[in-house]
Structure formats: structure tokens, C-alpha cells
Amino acid sequence: MGIRERLSGNEAVAFAMKQINPDVMGAFPITPSTEIPQYFSTYVDNGEVDTEFIAVESEHSAMSTCIGAEAAGCRAISATSSCGLCYMTEMLYVAASDRLPITLAVSCRALSGPININNDHSDAMGVRDAGWLMLFAETNQEAYDNYLQAMRIGEAVGLPIMICQDGFITSHAIENIELVEDEKVKAFVGEYKPRHYLLNKDEPMAVGAYATPVYYMEAKRQQAQAMIDAKDVIRRVGAEFGEMTGRTYGLIEKYMMDDAEEALLIIGSSAGTAKEAVNQLRTQGRKVGLIKIRSFRPFPAEEIAEALKNVKAFAAMDKDDSFNAHCGPIFAETAAALYAAGISAPKGINYIYGLGGRDVRVESIQHVFAELEKVAATGETGETYRYLDVRE
Amino acid sequence: MSHLAKDMTPDVKWQDITPGCNIFEGGTSAVVETGDWRTMKPVLDWDKCRQCLLCAPVCPDMSIPVGADGKRQDFNYFFCKGCGICANACPFGAITMVKDEK
Numbered sequence: 001m002g003i004r005e006r007l008s009g010n011e012a013v014a015f016a017m018k019q020i021n022p023d024v025m026g027a028f029p030i031t032p033s034t035e036i037p038q039y040f041s042t043y044v045d046n047g048e049v050d051t052e053f054i055a056v057e058s059e060h061s062a063m064s065t066c067i068g069a070e071a072a073g074c075r076a077i078s079a080t081s082s083c084g085l086c087y088m089t090e091m092l093y094v095a096a097s098d099r100l101p102i103t104l105a106v107s108c109r110a111l112s113g114p115i116n117i118n119n120d121h122s123d124a125m126g127v128r129d130a131g132w133l134m135l136f137a138e139t140n141q142e143a144y145d146n147y148l149q150a151m152r153i154g155e156a157v158g159l160p161i162m163i164c165q166d167g168f169i170t171s172h173a174i175e176n177i178e179l180v181e182d183e184k185v186k187a188f189v190g191e192y193k194p195r196h197y198l199l200n201k202d203e204p205m206a207v208g209a210y211a212t213p214v215y216y217m218e219a220k221r222q223q224a225q226a227m228i229d230a231k232d233v234i235r236r237v238g239a240e241f242g243e244m245t246g247r248t249y250g251l252i253e254k255y256m257m258d259d260a261e262e263a264l265l266i267i268g269s270s271a272g273t274a275k276e277a278v279n280q281l282r283t284q285g286r287k288v289g290l291i292k293i294r295s296f297r298p299f300p301a302e303e304i305a306e307a308l309k310n311v312k313a314f315a316a317m318d319k320d321d322s323f324n325a326h327c328g329p330i331f332a333e334t335a336a337a338l339y340a341a342g343i344s345a346p347k348g349i350n351y352i353y354g355l356g357g358r359d360v361r362v363e364s365i366q367h368v369f370a371e372l373e374k375v376a377a378t379g380e381t382g383e384t385y386r387y388l389d390v391r392e
Numbered sequence: 393m394s395h396l397a398k399d400m401t402p403d404v405k406w407q408d409i410t411p412g413c414n415i416f417e418g419g420t421s422a423v424v425e426t427g428d429w430r431t432m433k434p435v436l437d438w439d440k441c442r443q444c445l446l447c448a449p450v451c452p453d454m455s456i457p458v459g460a461d462g463k464r465q466d467f468n469y470f471f472c473k474g475c476g477i478c479a480n481a482c483p484f485g486a487i488t489m490v491k492d493e494k
Contacts, residue, residue: 036416222406
């Protein structure tokens, strides 16, 4: 049952790519995702895959390569980070609106400036409205598992998908990992058989048409439906993956939430640190829990509202800032989810944390829970827009 | 669900529009009405027209059809965007640009 290994997160994603053997990779290096195309190019050179490896001159071109290849009928992949993802932005929107299920591995990193190469979620959150599916991993294992599920999800709904992990924290740290056997991966992921593709000589086709105002909005509404439909697909593929590996995935992961009175919402590797903080506080009798958001796009609004409806206080943890003088994206979308569900009892606060690689310690999370205890006791949130672990 | 361009009319619902507005056949410009971009439209005075055919080749679209008899026919308003090049080219003042009323 599975193959025991020790891999970094980047290596794990590159290994998943090798097992899938996609048709085309548009590759351009940027820290901390550089290792992904680097490892993969070795597989190409060794003949372990027959992928067309296209080394391009920029991330804009990397995504353009993927768009052309995917439209032609291929499985296309890329990997990037930080300003590389920013530079792809124009083409990310094209990929999504052309309904091309490209798979992009993102090792999340801060944006300039000040120039910084360490982890936060500013890059991924900056393109959160580009129309891509976005899954986030807590561990190397999850980065690998999410990647194996990515194409099944994206191709089912006709949307591109980002598989995000935390730069350096998981991308470069080596962890124990359980790999899936090659033949099982091949059977699970399957072959890509698009209904329509440019290289089909029996069906002339044009991709990337101009849409006047009488058509544009219908096209966008249909695109929105694909994102809505993706929720069931993510659950279904996550359940099927669980049958194969014993590791089942959904849109969110609830940790100690059954009787929780205070809860965190968190994305990525810091969820692991936060679970340790929850464990320690539980031994002291505190009713605390956390919700890890695996799928940020689509946003699991109903699931989060349901999970939070009985808590007294929650903290949304944003590893980036929207610089709106108000709150980060997880708080904004969580508050909207609660409001839409008619739930107003839980008091919410927002922490901006871990920017540019600022270490997130168990004590950091314990501080958040200490603040939540006060909020729960008094019913007063005070300032909701807060920075964690900043010197003042 | 149709994927034909002729069915992608201004009445098409979001459920029926082709994903990404992709087009699945060739020569579809012939079935797409681009005349609705027009604000001015050319009108031909048949009494002034000498059939010199200076207008037909300067049309940037296909809005001045010429018949097998070698004579120009009336404007094809399905494609005419009202650019006015034909009116400018006519040596006889046979083409007048008037405000298009929908």
C-alpha cells in the first residue's frame, strides 16, 4: 500500500508530474518553484517521460505555451511563484475564459516589495479572481495528493487549476511521504480526451473569439457555473482518491470542530502549527478547533458557514493583506458566507500573519486563541483588522 | 446543445453559448451580423448611379454585392458598418449617408 519516500514538496510535485507524463510543459524558473521544472527536465532528459519541455523566456510565455498546447488537445503544465505568477496574470484569465484545464503548480512566495523570497500567500491571493480552481496544501503529502487529483477536477469542469503549497516551508523541506504506484496513478488520472481541440482535422475550430457586449456576459455566467459545479467534482475526486490511498479530501478539513467554541480558519502549512496549538489547548480543557480551507476557489461558503454556526468566536488567518484598510480575503469571504447563510452569532476577527516568511509558531497561534477567548467572553471584537507577531 | 455559429444569436442563453465562445466551423463571419454596430448607413440613389463600380471594391467588408450581370446591387446591411468610404468614392453623389434608425 503506497511507497514510502522522503521528498521535498517541489520534488513531490515533480514526481507526480512524472507519473502523469503530461504532453507539454511551459517552463520558466523562479524561486522557490524553480526545482519543479528542474527536476522535471531531468525526467525529460532521462527519457522517463515523453513530455515536450518548452523552456520559454518569461512566465507570460510559459502560460501562453500552456494555453496553445491545451487548446491543441494536450495536457499542459507549468510551475511558478511570486512575481512570476503576477507576470502570468493576463494569460491566467485567458486560460480560464477559454476553458482550458491547464495545471499550474505554485510554490507561494511574497511579492515585492520590499523584495523578499520567503513564503506568504500574496501571489496566489492576488490572482484569486482569475477564474482558476485553487487548492492549497498543508504538507508535502497534500501537495503531491492534490496534484494527482488536479487534472481530474480541472478537466471535468473545463477550468484550469492551481496546486498551491507554501514556498520553502513545504517546497524545500523534506518530509516522509507516501507515493502512489505508477500504474495506479495512470489509472486514476487517465488519458485526456477533450471533446473539442484545435488539432482535430475533422472539426475546424477557433479558440479565443472576440465577444461583443451581447455575448460576453453569457460567456462569463457559464464560466461561473463551471466554478459552482467544481465543488461536487472536488468532493467526488477527493473521495475516490481516498478509496485508493486511504487519504480522503474535501473542500475543507475540520479539526476538533465538533464542540468548538473558538475556531481558526487557515490555509496552507500553518494549519499544521495551528493543529499543535489546538492540541495543547485541548489538554487544558479549552474548546478550540480549526477549519483548514483546502479549496479556496471554489470558495466553500456553505461548508464554512455550517462549520462556524455554533462557535462563539473565530479568527480568519490571512497570509497576505488586501490593503483595503479593512481585512484580508479569507475574512472577507468568510464574513460574506456567514451573512449569506443568515448566521450572525459568531464574532469574527482577522489576523494578517506570516508575511514574507515571518515565522508562525505554536505560541503565535496560542496568542490568537487567547484573544478569541476574550472575544467569546465579552462578545466584543474590538479592532477586527489585526497584525500578528509584528513588533510594536 | 448546438455548437453552430448560426445559433449563437443575440438571444442565446448562457446555458447554450459555446464554452469560451469557441467557434466550431469555418467561414462563420458570413453568419454573424456586424451591421448592428452601425450608426450611419449609406443609401443609394438609383437614378444617379452610373454603375461605374468604383464603390464595390473599396468596401472593406462585403456590403456592396455585384451580380453576375456585372452590376452592383443594393447594400447588404447585414454587414455594412456605415464607414462611408463608398459615399466618399462615388463620383456622382449617388450615395448619401443618413442616420440609421433601428
